[in-house]
Amino acid sequence: MDFLRPETLAEALELKASRPDAVPIAGGTDVMVELNYDHRRPSALLDLTRVPELQQWSGGLRVGAGVPYVRIIDELGDQLPGLAMASRTVGSPQIRNRGTVGGNLGAASPAGDTHPVLLASDAVVEVASVRGTRMIPAAEFYLGVKRNALEPDELIVAVHLTPAQGPQQFSKVGTRNAMVIAVCSFAISLFPDENRVGAAVGSAAPTPRRALEAEQFLASALDFKAPKPLLDSVKREFGELVSRAASPIDDVRGSAAYRKHALAVMARRTLGWAWQELLDGERACA
Numbered sequence: 050m051d052f053l054r055p056e057t058l059a060e061a062l063e064l065k066a067s068r069p070d071a072v073p074i075a076g077g078t079d080v081m082v083e084l085n086y087d088h089r090r091p092s093a094l095l096d097l098t099r100v101p102e103l104q105q106w107s108g109g110l111r112v113g114a115g116v117p118y119v120r121i122i123d124e125l126g127d128q129l130p131g132l133a134m135a136s137r138t139v140g141s142p143q144i145r146n147r148g149t150v151g152g153n154l155g156a157a158s159p160a161g162d163t164h165p166v167l168l169a170s171d172a173v174v175e176v177a178s179v180r181g182t183r184m185i186p187a188a189e190f191y192l193g194v195k196r197n198a199l200e201p202d203e204l205i206v207a208v209h210l211t212p213a214q215g216p217q218q219f220s221k222v223g224t225r226n227a228m229v230i231a232v233c234s235f236a237i238s239l240f241p242d243e244n245r246v247g248a249a250v251g252s253a254a255p256t257p258r259r260a261l262e263a264e265q266f267l268a269s270a271l272d273f274k275a276p277k278p279l280l281d282s283v284k285r286e287f288g289e290l291v292s293r294a295a296s297p298i299d300d301v302r303g304s305a306a307y308r309k310h311a312l313a314v315m316a317r318r319t320l321g322w323a324w325q326e327l328l329d330g331e332r333a334c335a
């Protein structure tokens with residue numbers, strides 16, 4: 050197996066163009082599992098850990114594909130609270146030290162923890178090749194189970210997000226708190242200035258997906274200009290619409306019926322937390 054070690058992004062893109070068979074490796078927390086279990090025998094690995102352009106984030110926000118979870122939590126928690134919450138639930142400290150959002154996107158598992166947050170926060174994925182750069186909205190990035198919109202010569206360079214405009218929440222159901230793949234997960238972002246809500250489910254369909262009807266319902270049911278305590282009927286309807294957005298399967302981690310139920314519960318709870326944060330903010334300003 051060839052081991053390719055570019056030192057710049059330009060070099061990495063040249064190598065990917067000449068060796069589309071080369072499997073990129075960032076933190077290696079997915080790739081090494083596949084190699085160790087002999088699920089994959091690539092002819093070459095393209096090590097991205099020495100490419101400085103991928104390890105940086107900059108204001109705005111453009112988060113390099115190779116920024117590990119631990120840095121998202123430590124350095125970006127105030128600007129991207131939803132992504133930081135999801136990052137805190139990934140694996141263990143060792144996995145969070147190595148694992149990256151770029152790797153989560155590259156693997157495109159329906160159960161990846163960052164996906165619902167990226168969808169609910171209108172993230173855009175920057176991908177590049179020697180042919181140029183493409184900006185792909187997260188909602189168009191996931192094509193199927195472990196399939197994404199990358200062409201064979203492309204690499205994920207960064208994820209673009211706006212700093213949170215309002216409260217964000219993430220919730221995940223698993224058999225325990227650490228080191229579990231999500232049975233299902235849910236993310237919500239409030240955009241009070243735009244009277245808008247982002248909501249997305251994970252591990253509950255072939256791809257992570259937005260709960261569009263639920264988003265539209267909340268945008269019409271909530272008054273962001275003069276927020277009042279949430280009605281139970283609004284929470285219930287929101288939970289129901291989120292649950293309806295999913296098309297889960299029965300598998301070893303949980304049944305489809307359980308997933309639908311859990312999504313409705315997570316949606317109600319996270320909406321309650323996010324809305325309370327908004328109300329507390331209003332009171333603090335008054």
Ligand SMILES: Cc1cc2nc3c(=O)[nH]c(=O)nc-3n(C[C@H](O)[C@H](O)[C@H](O)COP(=O)(O)OP(=O)(O)OC[C@H]3O[C@@H](n4cnc5c(N)ncnc54)[C@H](O)[C@@H]3O)c2cc1C
Pocket residue numbers: 072073074075076077078079080081082097114115138139140141144147148149150151152153154155156160161162163203204205206228229230231
């Ligand atoms: C014990 C354990 C626990 C885990 N727990 C969780 C969890 O709780 N939640 C969760 O979501 N995941 C979990 N994972 C999976 C994994 O840690 C995450 O998916 C992580 O984000 C992968 O990032 P990485 O940098 O290690 O990716 P890698 O393993 O390096 O790569 C993953 C995939 O992305 C591709 N890739 C990587 N970078 C790029 C790039 N820049 N451009 C194009 N393709 C790229 C690779 O070719 C590969 O296909 C766990 C894994 C382990 C081993």
